[in-house]
Amino acid sequence: MMTPEQIKEKIKSIIQLPALPAVAMEVVELVDNPKTSASKLGKVISSDQALTAKVLKIANSPFYGFPKKISTIDFAIIVLGFDALKEIVISISLMSSLQKKSDRHFDARLFWDHSITTGVVARKLARDLGYRISGEVFVGGLLHDMGISVLHRYFTNEFQRAIDITRETDLTMLEAEESVLGVTHADVGGWLAERWNLPDHLIEAIACHHTPSKAEINPDLVALVHCADAMSQQIGSGPVEFDKGTEFDPSALERLRLSDPQILSGYVETYGEVLRADIEQVTALSGLAG
Numbered sequence: 373m374m375t376p377e378q379i380k381e382k383i384k385s386i387i388q389l390p391a392l393p394a395v396a397m398e399v400v401e402l403v404d405n406p407k408t409s410a411s412k413l414g415k416v417i418s419s420d421q422a423l424t425a426k427v428l429k430i431a432n433s434p435f436y437g438f439p440k441k442i443s444t445i446d447f448a449i450i451v452l453g454f455d456a457l458k459e460i461v462i463s464i465s466l467m468s469s470l471q472k473k474s475d476r477h478f479d480a481r482l483f484w485d486h487s488i489t490t491g492v493v494a495r496k497l498a499r500d501l502g503y504r505i506s507g508e509v510f511v512g513g514l515l516h517d518m519g520i521s522v523l524h525r526y527f528t529n530e531f532q533r534a535i536d537i538t539r540e541t542d543l544t545m546l547e548a549e550e551s552v553l554g555v556t557h558a559d560v561g562g563w564l565a566e567r568w569n570l571p572d573h574l575i576e577a578i579a580c581h582h583t584p585s586k587a588e589i590n591p592d593l594v595a596l597v598h599c600a601d602a603m604s605q606q607i608g609s610g611p612v613e614f615d616k617g618t619e620f621d622p623s624a625l626e627r628l629r630l631s632d633p634q635i636l637s638g639y640v641e642t643y644g645e646v647l648r649a650d651i652e653q654v655t656a657l658s659g660l661a662g
């Protein structure tokens with residue numbers, strides 16, 4: 373059996389491991405740099421025509437709710453802001469880099485449904501609770517389980533064994549992954565995020581989404597993604613097999629001041645209906661529908 377270190381090395385060295393497209397990498401760096409001008413960012417995005425078309429399509433969708441038509445990237449930057457634009461570019465690039473095909477071990481439709489639901493719920497929760505990190509929180513929610521996609525693709529047998537264990541025993545998916553691989557999908561997702569040079573707080577949100585009390589860089593973001601994950605199990609596509617055993621972590625609830633079970637169930641109840649349209653829109657825009 374491979375040690376966690378060896379697995380990490382294997383994951384980092386797999387040649388076909390989806391690389392973040394160069395333009396997306398550049399956008400992430402530019403947006404994180406306070407000296408970046410809007411025109412510089414516009415130039416970089418505009419250098420990729422397919423990306424430009426997708427960004428404009430999403431910028432004009434009701435998801436962002438801007439009343440006038442946005443027909444240029446420069447205008448999109450002005451009205452949506454750097455953060456929203458980064459959110460759009462990262463989401464588009466990553467979703468096209470990750471697994472989209474189903475097989476008998478992996479229901480891609482359910483995976484994306486769960487990922488998008490978690491992103492949309494995290495964004496809504498952040499806004500409702502008054503956090504100013506709603507852009508990144510969408511990306512964090514969207515990507516939180518990307519380790520699942522990697523495990524399924526590169527450790528197919530081990531992944532299937534872990535799923536089988538969750539079906540046959542009381543073990544949660546994390547426990548099953550630990551017992552088969554010695555690492556979890558949260559670790560693996562964090563390593564991929566590292567390789568992609570995503571910002572540290574996003575790496576942390578992915579790596580700690582099941583263990584929010586371990587967060588150090590941005591515990592609010594991690595708590596939001598964690599709670600959105602657990603909420604989406606109850607709201608959206610129903611419980612997904614690969615997150616069996618996901619429960620609200622008391623420290624995350626406390627951090628977000630959601631410890632009162634009534635407040636929490638109130639959110640869960642209202643979000644289902646309110647967010648259905650947003651979830652469908654993101655699914656359609658991402659080209660993952662069907």
Ligand SMILES: [Fe+2]
Pocket residue numbers: 516517557581582614615
């Ligand atoms: Fe997970």
Ligand SMILES: [Fe+2]
Pocket residue numbers: 486490516517601615
């Ligand atoms: Fe999840």
